[in-house]
Amino acid sequence: METEALADPDLGDHRRRHVRGTLFAGSTADVQDAVRTADRHGTALYPVSTGRNWGMGSRTPVTDGCTVLDLRHMTRIRTLDLDRGYAVIEPGVSQRELAQRLEGTPWMLNVTAGCADASFVGNTLERGDGTIRARSQDLLGLEVVLGTGELMTTGGLDRHGRLPGSVAGPDLTRAFVQSNLGVVTAMGVGLIPRPEAITLINATFTRPALGSAIDALTRIGRAAFAGTGLFRLKELFIVPESGSPALPETADPEVLTIQGPLLGSRAGVKAAEEGVRDIVAGADGLVSYRALDTATTPADDPLYARTLFARGIPDCRSLRQGLRVNSCDQADRAAVGWMMFLPVVPLDHDILIRSIDIFSTEAERHGTAGMLEFNVTSPHSTNMVVQIPFMRDPDSTHRAHSLRAAARKAFLAAGFPPYRSNIDQAPDEIADRAFGYLDGPLDGLKRLFDPAGVIAPGRYINGADGRRGSK
Template identity: 65%
Template sequence: MTVEFVEQDVSTPDLGNHRAREFRGTYYPTDIEEVRQHVMLAARAGTPIYPLSTGRNWGMGSRSPVVDGCAILDLSRMTTIRTLDLDQGYAVVEPGVTQRQLTELLAETPWMLNVTAGCADASIVGNTLERGDGTIRARLEDLLGLEVVLGTGEVITTGGLDRNGVRPGAVAGPDLTKAFVQSNLGVVTAMAIALVPRPSAITLVHTTFDRSALDEAIDITIRLCRTRVATHGMLRLKELFVVPETARAAVPEGADTSTMTIEVPLLGSHQAVRLAEREIHDMFSSAAGLVSYRSLDTADTPADDPLYPRTLFARGIPSCANVHRRLDVDSCSQVDESPAGWLMFLPVVPLGQTSWHKAVELFDSEAQRHSAAAMLELNVISQHSANMVAQIPFRREPGAVERAHALRAAARRSFLRAGFPPYRSNIDHAPSELAARSAAYRDGPLTELKRLFDPAGIIAPGRYLAADR
């Protein structure tokens, strides 16, 4: 069995202008047996491999491995939707299956996909394993089970998923599903994901507040979180800019740095959605600093409305329009070589007024100190915590690149000291992410799992877990 191999010595450019990694080339398997054969060959030869789905890990490293000397295992040609169960509401997808591909298959069915606001052609598997956030809920809530090739070539399944792509439900015994999230214990070749029941009505509530009214915006977001119901989508406080005067040139054209946004989709029956929207409107109408309030019926929003792409997300339809606009590109294939660069910093922040204020103040302080701009977003993933997304734009000039990377590194240190560790890492910091939480940290059982599942230590070296520290 032959797996296509493309020789290449240095990684291609990436959106974040990370240091170029040297690697040995790229393999393109098309099925699980080709993955197994390559993993076993790599283990015998001691050649490290770095799996990726579609490589659109933008702002975190894109297609680049963590360390030099790897061969890339590109799974983008594994595009089979093995199971689509419209009775139970789940799908079993391979790593190359994109948001667009599954969404088109779900059209006119009782189910929809929990899509992200990123690229329509991004991998569902890759984003879920990286703990991405969807429009309706955290992507990790969609994860039901996995098929994994271990470093020995052995194939295991988790979460009740069987080798025939069927998942009757969670089954008896220990479940290792979460062990393969953000790890390098194996190569994930299929994932069972939960779909979202398609409601009869979806409304998108979109409000803006004056940037000076941060206290009010945080307060009302948290109050709304405490009262919302399960059918509400992901509640977000977003488009909150921190912009030093010296870094204004990095801010995307058309961005309004004087306001911030609170946004939430409402899903359910027409009556339930109307009632929920009315309660939210009453809550927001008396809030100080409110600039605008819009309630959009997502089924009737015209395509020329600036919020149209966001209404698509709420309906489970991916769109690349916002990505193209922010990065001034015509296609997502151009993102890694776009005119502007972009870095991501992603810490978890407890859901509380004190914590949110502190997180914003910390980032603002570091942005001022390093003369680099950022746009902050707080995604409420539970009634206890939020995922913060800090997007750091920069011009592709040596000084600007250095300032942006310095800001991300400094913010990471400040947030760790404050007790807000990253929930997702980039290729520069992944090797030390676990140990950085505590000077006395030891991998312990995780290291033993790595040695058991990948005894040659060839799968994604440097990605969080290490065989030896």
């Protein structure tokens, strides 16, 4: 039997799993060989792109006994079609690399506020949110190695890296999002047309005006202004009576922010900005309102990094500042730990207030702070982002983990299940999201695509029989 060792610590201080080692794949053929070898030897593989799934486990497997299959060396941009606006990329391609390739072209990238060197493929498969839209809207098609070693493509993506568009017949693309049905080795990505103008809206409100700010956010989210990017209610700090030394130095619990980009022609952006300004100006508790031309914002402006995101340029400075590190390579060993809790919450005034109250109650009970954000992903729904920073002493770490577990239980009871999970709770998400839910059909897909349970045991779908890592 292979000797197992403890995985490296991760930013969220999850339980360190025992791993068999790490395999590095440089091509789709390497992945196929690794899968077939694991099948023959009765072992399990846990694929990671660049391993920067911070706050949810980083590169640590869900279960013990896996071999990490590291795809960081799969860095080819197989196709960059500047006529039709799509790219086909491998898992090791970072958002920085793709954004740089798009400089000076008619297209730009939907970047996140995360690490510039994080994998675009990995974050999209985890359903991350970009600055312009949810990353799920960027996903066009996939190349996937199944647990049998077979290769399949989805979404109309062909074996030559061409994407004519959606083709006839069932499309299984979404089956490989947040799943363990296969190893994704390439992704078709839709790009954003580079607009004539981009304006970043940033409005701050007093904390007592939270309800009024939520009403303004809801109106913006449903107004359908032309060129509206993804608007957020953010920087809502929940601080217990005991305080929190782990919060960023810039944290101000007395205010909160609505922020989002507007993209399009100069006339279109001007009209949309006037509409947003009218909504915000009518809200109570407005402290400041800024509409920044992202092309001319100076580098010393506090919102400069946010204007870069709106222009499709990733930047790590705010992230490093929050983690108190000089390099993102130090993140998993930062002095400050960081966890994420990510439920989906309807875009409704009373429900958003209720979700904040639920988390506030648990934060006070566990003596641990949280930073809340609501990303408006549709006129009906928000992705709630709860960041839980903590000092990495045993007591603070325990309280942070207890807070996330208690918040998850309370949000499930309220009907607000997670839309994205972590390595501790992913095995239970499907079964827990509704009383009496049966996941037999998903188990059937797992048995079909990965009959021996080779790929990422415990990652959402648990139903495959066979030779897997153990909890």
